[in-house]
Amino acid sequence: xxxxxxxxxxxxxxxxxxxxxxxxxxxxxxxxxxxxxxxxxxxxxxxxxxxxxxxxxxxxxxxxxxxxxxxxxxxxxxxxxxxxxxxxxxxxxxxxxxxxxxxxxxxxxxxxxxxxxxxxxxxxxxxxxxxxxxxxxxxxxxxxxxxxxxx
Amino acid sequence: xxxxxxxxxxxxxxxxxxxxxxxxxxxxxxxxxxxxxxxxxxxxxxxxxxxxxxxxxxxxxxxxxxxxxxxxxxxxxxxxxxxxxxxxxxxxxxxxxxxxxxxxxxxxxxxxxxxxxxxxxxxxxxxxxxxxxxxxxxxxxxxxxxxxxxxxxxxxxxx
Numbered sequence: 001x002x003x004x005x006x007x008x009x010x011x012x013x014x015x016x017x018x019x020x021x022x023x024x025x026x027x028x029x030x031x032x033x034x035x036x037x038x039x040x041x042x043x044x045x046x047x048x049x050x051x052x053x054x055x056x057x058x059x060x061x062x063x064x065x066x067x068x069x070x071x072x073x074x075x076x077x078x079x080x081x082x083x084x085x086x087x088x089x090x091x092x093x094x095x096x097x098x099x100x101x102x103x104x105x106x107x108x109x110x111x112x113x114x115x116x117x118x119x120x121x122x123x124x125x126x127x128x129x130x131x132x133x134x135x136x137x138x139x140x141x142x143x144x145x146x147x148x149x150x151x
Numbered sequence: 152x153x154x155x156x157x158x159x160x161x162x163x164x165x166x167x168x169x170x171x172x173x174x175x176x177x178x179x180x181x182x183x184x185x186x187x188x189x190x191x192x193x194x195x196x197x198x199x200x201x202x203x204x205x206x207x208x209x210x211x212x213x214x215x216x217x218x219x220x221x222x223x224x225x226x227x228x229x230x231x232x233x234x235x236x237x238x239x240x241x242x243x244x245x246x247x248x249x250x251x252x253x254x255x256x257x258x259x260x261x262x263x264x265x266x267x268x269x270x271x272x273x274x275x276x277x278x279x280x281x282x283x284x285x286x287x288x289x290x291x292x293x294x295x296x297x298x299x300x301x302x303x304x305x306x307x308x309x310x
Contacts, residue, residue, distance in 0.1 A: 007206030011213015019221035050170025068181025078286035085265025090294030092258025108218025111234020124259020139187030141271020
């Protein structure tokens with residue numbers, strides 16, 4: 001139960017930061033991908049620059065997390081599906097000018113076509129799930145699936 | 152409602168805050184802050200699948216609520232609009248809707264194949280220094296820039 005509240009709070013904070021940075025706007029993503037404006041690249045780079053060393057430190061200290069056991073970072077080797085999926089994602093991202101989290105904020109901000117983008121994302125994820133059967137944890141990015149998180 | 156936030160938060164403020172959120176969730180739950188994963192779990196809940204990770208559904212809801220909080224409450228409040236004015240200047244609405252839907256479907260499918268999106272791989276994965284995430288991120292950045300360039304050429308520089 002507590003973890004649900006934590007999930008909600010992290011969602012509010014994440015969505016709030018994206019909204020405050022205008023990452024839900026088509027124009028922001030479009031300007032980034034046209035290489036007219038580098039703010040979003042810097043945004044992502046600075047997020048990584050802050051989190052990477054801290055994560056490294058926490059892992060080295062073998063921090064025990066309250067909900068997920070010992071903190072373990074994942075460093076998978078690249079496989080074919082990473083390149084294939086990434087390539088398709090990039091094409092869709094450029095056309096729709098949004099990605100999963102910003103699409104939600106798009107709707108929050110009153111942009112009606114976000115209601116077209118969100119079902120599209122659901123459909124795309126679902127099509128893959130139907131091909132594969134094992135849908136668990138798909139989409140979380142890099143992490144170990146051995147960690148069982150109770151609701 | 153209120154006009155408390157700047158028109159756009161500077162990247163050197165927003166980026167580091169996001170970085171701390173990433174560290175925070177790892178420190179609490181040993182999990183990445185991936186948005187596509189939240190879609191997958193939400194879709195599982197809607198279809199009444201077993202083993203839904205409920206906190207990721209709450210995370211999905213939270214992202215929407217956070218957007219409302221910032222765009223409608225802390226800022227003056229945005230009006231109902233398409234959100235795709237730049238696309239609508241170039242294409243008629245009957246073309247914009249399938250374009251957005253098709254693009255979104257493609258990115259959803261790609262995220263599922265890659266196992267994550269801009270958040271799960273692009274930020275949380277690279278922050279873990281995962282070679283797989285670095286590969287995904289480099290690939291989608293490259294194809295996104297190339298696709299944008301292609302759209303620009305096709306539209307004669309209008310987009």
